[in-house]
Amino acid sequence: MDEAWFLETIAADGSHRRLPILHWPWRIGRDADNDLVVDGFGLSRHHARLERDAGGRLRLVDLDSTNGSFVNRERLSGARAVGDDDVLHFGTAEYRLGCQAGPLPEAAADEDDRTQIVAAAQMLPQHFVQHERQFIELLGGRGLSGAVQPIVDAASGRLFAYELLGRGAHPDLPESPMRLFDLAARLGREAELSEAFRNHGVAAAAPRLNGARLFVNTHPKETFSDAFFAALARLRALPRAPDLVVEIHESAVVEVARMRELAARLAGIGVSFAYDDFGAGQARLNELGEVPAHFVKFDMALVRGLHEAPERKQRVVRDLVKLVQDLGSVPLAEGVELQAEADLCREMGFRLFQGWLTGRPRPLDRL
Numbered sequence: 001m002d003e004a005w006f007l008e009t010i011a012a013d014g015s016h017r018r019l020p021i022l023h024w025p026w027r028i029g030r031d032a033d034n035d036l037v038v039d040g041f042g043l044s045r046h047h048a049r050l051e052r053d054a055g056g057r058l059r060l061v062d063l064d065s066t067n068g069s070f071v072n073r074e075r076l077s078g079a080r081a082v083g084d085d086d087v088l089h090f091g092t093a094e095y096r097l098g099c100q101a102g103p104l105p106e107a108a109a110d111e112d113d114r115t116q117i118v119a120a121a122q123m124l125p126q127h128f129v130q131h132e133r134q135f136i137e138l139l140g141g142r143g144l145s146g147a148v149q150p151i152v153d154a155a156s157g158r159l160f161a162y163e164l165l166g167r168g169a170h171p172d173l174p175e176s177p178m179r180l181f182d183l184a185a186r187l188g189r190e191a192e193l194s195e196a197f198r199n200h201g202v203a204a205a206a207p208r209l210n211g212a213r214l215f216v217n218t219h220p221k222e223t224f225s226d227a228f229f230a231a232l233a234r235l236r237a238l239p240r241a242p243d244l245v246v247e248i249h250e251s252a253v254v255e256v257a258r259m260r261e262l263a264a265r266l267a268g269i270g271v272s273f274a275y276d277d278f279g280a281g282q283a284r285l286n287e288l289g290e291v292p293a294h295f296v297k298f299d300m301a302l303v304r305g306l307h308e309a310p311e312r313k314q315r316v317v318r319d320l321v322k323l324v325q326d327l328g329s330v331p332l333a334e335g336v337e338l339q340a341e342a343d344l345c346r347e348m349g350f351r352l353f354q355g356w357l358t359g360r361p362r363p364l365d366r367l
Helices: 132-139 177-187 190-208 226-236 256-268 285-290 311-326 339-348
Strands: 003-010 016-020 026-029 036-040 048-052 058-062 069-071 079-082 087-090 093-101 115-118 144-153 159-168 213-217 244-249 272-278 295-298 330-334 352-354
Touching (some): 058 069, 132 177, 144 190, 144 213, 159 190, 159 352, 190 226, 213 272, 226 244, 226 256, 256 272, 256 285, 311 330, 330 339
Parallel strands (some): 036 115, 213 244, 244 272, 295 330, 330 352
Antiparallel strands (some): 003 093, 026 048, 048 058, 069 087, 087 093, 144 159, 144 352
């Protein structure tokens, strides 16, 4: 099937426009004899060209322009292969290269205004994010994956729960959740990614849990939204839905009134909650005292190497564990990797362990 290539740009009103590439090579520059005339800051008279090599692959060639051509924000030297979804800059004029099967819609193919006006700028604009289309596919369910890590009883070693961990399996995107959230942040869609991971993972894990609880992560940008509670209620309505424990990140723990509201709304849909990464930043002792969580997950930075830590640090951790217990919460040690760490944490009063010593993350399909 024939391919239709185009350059995507953003008009002054914010709408996206597709400029069809009608033949090869396709020349870009300031002079009127170019196929795409760009009247803007930093464009050379004949700036660059797009061409196909003998194998049909696309290349972008910079024509010794003064202010350069860029592929995914890296300055081009000579020529470079390009493809669908690459973000191109000619000087400060920004486009995204796209391809679709079959001809473009008539409105795009009949476009007769080949001159683009670009406002003056000192830096490369960032209207486009590479792999945005693939990221939207991920949010829709393509390429979502996950893993679970056991949480065990500190005294007996028996399984108590699992933590759900989001993973990527899209062929054009990274697997790492951190890198996926970096991409989501550039698109302003962190809450949507968090919900997508959670929805996929809970649905996949529910038939395999055999009654075990499931700890699920949240993003600070979604924690207090109505959509967040509605999504949790839908998960609770799934067949064989597990008992959910929502982990509230330390940075999302805000004023007491909002935390009371959060606790009440979660209780209304039958969901427990945990304060996550406790001790990683500001230990929100006021909120912890006023709105105790069901579980408090001590950050791994407090736990790793604790058996070799100075006595004063051990005393601080011991006192925090006692405080958590006195408030009626269950203290959980994250990042337990060594038996010596486990022995000391157990002696300090930790009731739950999570870490490589008691179980590494495993894919959902191996649960």
